[in-house]
Amino acid sequence: MAELAEASRKTTARIVWDTADKYLRNIVDEEDYGDYILPFTVLRRLECMLADTKDDVIKFVDSFANMPQHLIDIAVKDRFGLGFYNVSRLDLATIASVDDNVDKSLKSYIDGFSNNIADIWVSFDFNRRAKVLADANRLHAVVKHFSTLDLSPNSLSNTGMGDVFEDVMYRAFNKKGKAAGNFYTPRDAIRLMVDVLISNDDDTIASDHAARSVYDPTAGSGGMLLIAQEALKRTNEKVDVTLYGQELMPSAFALGKADLLIQGGRPDAIKKGNTLVEDLYEEQTFDYVLSNPPFGVDWEVEEKSVREQAKTPGSRFSHGLPSTADGQMLFLAHCASKLSPAAKNGQGGRAAVVSNAAPLFGSDKGPNAIRQWLLDEDLIDAIIALPTSMFYGTGIATYVWILDTNKDPEREGKIQLIDGSAQWETMRKPMGDKRREMSKRNRSVVLEAYRAFELADPAISRVMTPDDFKFQDIPIFRQARFSTQFSEKVVEELRARRDFSDGHVDVLKKLDGTAWNEIPQVLPKLAKANGLKAGIGLVDAVMRAMGVPDEAAAPAVDRKGNPVAADGWKITERVPLSEDIDEHMKREVLPFAPDARWDPAKAKDGNDIPFTRIFYTPETPHSLAEIDADVERIMGELVDMFKVVSDE
Numbered sequence: 001m002a003e004l005a006e007a008s009r010k011t012t013a014r015i016v017w018d019t020a021d022k023y024l025r026n027i028v029d030e031e032d033y034g035d036y037i038l039p040f041t042v043l044r045r046l047e048c049m050l051a052d053t054k055d056d057v058i059k060f061v062d063s064f065a066n067m068p069q070h071l072i073d074i075a076v077k078d079r080f081g082l083g084f085y086n087v088s089r090l091d092l093a094t095i096a097s098v099d100d101n102v103d104k105s106l107k108s109y110i111d112g113f114s115n116n117i118a119d120i121w122v123s124f125d126f127n128r129r130a131k132v133l134a135d136a137n138r139l140h141a142v143v144k145h146f147s148t149l150d151l152s153p154n155s156l157s158n159t160g161m162g163d164v165f166e167d168v169m170y171r172a173f174n175k176k177g178k179a180a181g182n183f184y185t186p187r188d189a190i191r192l193m194v195d196v197l198i199s200n201d202d203d204t205i206a207s208d209h210a211a212r213s214v215y216d217p218t219a220g221s222g223g224m225l226l227i228a229q230e231a232l233k234r235t236n237e238k239v240d241v242t243l244y245g246q247e248l249m250p251s252a253f254a255l256g257k258a259d260l261l262i263q264g265g266r267p268d269a270i271k272k273g274n275t276l277v278e279d280l281y282e283e284q285t286f287d288y289v290l291s292n293p294p295f296g297v298d299w300e301v302e303e304k305s306v307r308e309q310a311k312t313p314g315s316r317f318s319h320g321l322p323s324t325a326d327g328q329m330l331f332l333a334h335c336a337s338k339l340s341p342a343a344k345n346g347q348g349g350r351a352a353v354v355s356n357a358a359p360l361f362g363s364d365k366g367p368n369a370i371r372q373w374l375l376d377e378d379l380i381d382a383i384i385a386l387p388t389s390m391f392y393g394t395g396i397a398t399y400v401w402i403l404d405t406n407k408d409p410e411r412e413g414k415i416q417l418i419d420g421s422a423q424w425e426t427m428r429k430p431m432g433d434k435r436r437e438m439s440k441r442n443r444s445v446v447l448e449a450y451r452a453f454e455l456a457d458p459a460i461s462r463v464m465t466p467d468d469f470k471f472q473d474i475p476i477f478r479q480a481r482f483s484t485q486f487s488e489k490v491v492e493e494l495r496a497r498r499d500f501s502d503g504h505v506d507v508l509k510k511l512d513g514t515a516w517n518e519i520p521q522v523l524p525k526l527a528k529a530n531g532l533k534a535g536i537g538l539v540d541a542v543m544r545a546m547g548v549p550d551e552a553a554a555p556a557v558d559r560k561g562n563p564v565a566a567d568g569w570k571i572t573e574r575v576p577l578s579e580d581i582d583e584h585m586k587r588e589v590l591p592f593a594p595d596a597r598w599d600p601a602k603a604k605d606g607n608d609i610p611f612t613r614i615f616y617t618p619e620t621p622h623s624l625a626e627i628d629a630d631v632e633r634i635m636g637e638l639v640d641m642f643k644v645v646s647d648e
Helices: 002-024 030-062 069-080 092-096 102-111 115-124 126-135 139-147 158-182 187-205 223-235 250-262 303-310 328-337 365-376 440-455 488-494 503-511 516-529 536-546 581-588 611-615 624-647
Strands: 211-216 240-247 270-272 288-291 350-355 380-385 399-404 415-419 425-431 434-437 461-464 470-479 482-484 547-549 565-576 596-598 604-607
Touching: 002 030, 002 139, 002 158, 030 069, 030 092, 030 115, 030 126, 030 139, 030 158, 030 250, 069 115, 092 102, 092 139, 102 126, 102 139, 115 126, 115 250, 126 139, 158 223, 158 250, 158 425, 187 223, 187 288, 187 350, 187 380, 187 399, 187 440, 211 223, 223 240, 223 250, 223 288, 240 250, 250 270, 288 328, 328 350, 328 365, 328 399, 365 604, 380 440, 380 611, 415 440, 415 611, 440 461, 461 611, 470 581, 482 516, 488 503, 488 536, 503 516, 503 536, 516 536, 536 547, 565 581, 581 596
Parallel strands: 211 240, 211 288, 240 270, 288 350, 380 415
Antiparallel strands: 350 399, 380 399, 415 461, 425 434, 470 565, 470 596, 470 604, 482 547
16 A cells, blocks of 8 residues: 555656646756746645635635634634635636636636735745746646646645655756755755654653644755654654744745645744844744754845844853854854753753854854853754765765753763764765765664764764863973073174163173073172172063073073073964863873973963864874885786787
8 A cells, every 4th residue: 555655656746747848848947847846736735625625715704704814814724724725716727727818817816825825926936937837828738737636635645745745846956956955955864863853752752742843943945844743753643743944035935835834734834034133933942953054154134133132141142153254153053042941851952953064163253152152051962974965055074963952861961973974875866966865774873873872883973071172272382491692792782772881791791601590690790799780671681682592501481480482482282171281281292392381371262173083093004014015016017018018
């Protein structure tokens, strides 16, 4: 039975997509096929969903002709259980039965839908696309084609229709290539995110009366929300799942809202708006948050609003602001702020957020401050490295941040890094920049490592503490060594000073050969013996002028006893906050620079998550014997090749 249903879904998806070859070819660009096929697919599904009650709904609505629209919507919902409806007596079959004025009839039909889904057609730019087809004399054929498709709930369950829509979306986005990455996250990546997100919540999800809320602030075409719902229902088909999303891009918003709607979702599940400027769920927090925000996209347009919001202590952007060149960390901070707080029953909020490498180690003040907040609050549960070439619009390295407001006791105060970059298979047919995919087996390797936690294979998993990622940059210097030498050049250098006289020349001559560190004590005494003065300023000037680098001399200190740094030798050592500074220096610095000195008081605090460095394993170089053997083998091959050439 399942195989027949799957075959039926695939056949339906193929028939839907055949619209392109039959009616769109040479009329619209291939990459735009989906922009026409998907809206008509949505329209036909909604029509089929409403067909059984449509006549009764029209009569019911007509009886409330003078009632405010929002009250009519409530009345229809109460009477028929419908979240949306259509009051036009037209349908696709009726429109297709008449050749004249198809475009006007279609517009009238679309206008008959309830206000709460009117934004779908506006965002699809439906009327303009219908006009393109009408001008090419193809609109009637397209309307007639879709009017014959059986997309009714009796033929296709919500899940089945979702699969058909997913198939058609995939075909459409495959034509768009890289551009698909703007609003379509690969399903293999989403499934990994969802698997990890709900992995430690299985027991509570399976309980009676379980309820979960799922939110995506960059909802795109709604894939993350739907796959999360599917996974939760697979664990417990009775779990009450409520979906929430927000999306700015019109076409993506239309797809997402429509996809949820044709699978029985709420009309208001996805709202249209700019998440950075206005959080349309401002007073709400959620059990699960998923997001794939844009990489490296500037937020200059939103800057004024974001900076104003950041002034409110404890608000989502109050912890720090990244450069306007890249808004990823704003979304990361936003997702963290939308998590349900920890509860006594063990419940809390968990998030899975995709990023590139920049948020791991951006050194600017803003990213540092945001990471510091996440580390201090122990919100980072895990970070997972994905394979490169996983996304449609970019081939760069990507990561998934797992955030948690109520970690399991054994995970408290710890952060797990999982290197899943090698868990991939080559796609049979690349799509944009996506050339690799994570199979179920690949995903299970990562999931098992997450579950194993501290017992996981260290080759792909490391468990750290927040302090391991916080550091102090400590300036290190080599202590100078000076001998004291008199010269005419010294005299010329000091003559410009008002506190230096000809009488001091003899004093300087007597200083020649004196230990440099003793000048502050010896110089004033010699000057006094000659009836002269040598104040602090002159002492410092003499030390600078007469000091000559001398490796045989004692380490130099100034007149206050502070070590003097050698010119041209100064480095900064990064010491994790989890390490003792002196112990670190003894192990990492002093063996290579025994006379190195440092001052912890001059340290600068910071943080980063050097993911690649933590998992880096240097390759063992070949031994000389192996190299000699390789050279001898290659030389032998060359000799044989020359023999062949000579024989010819």
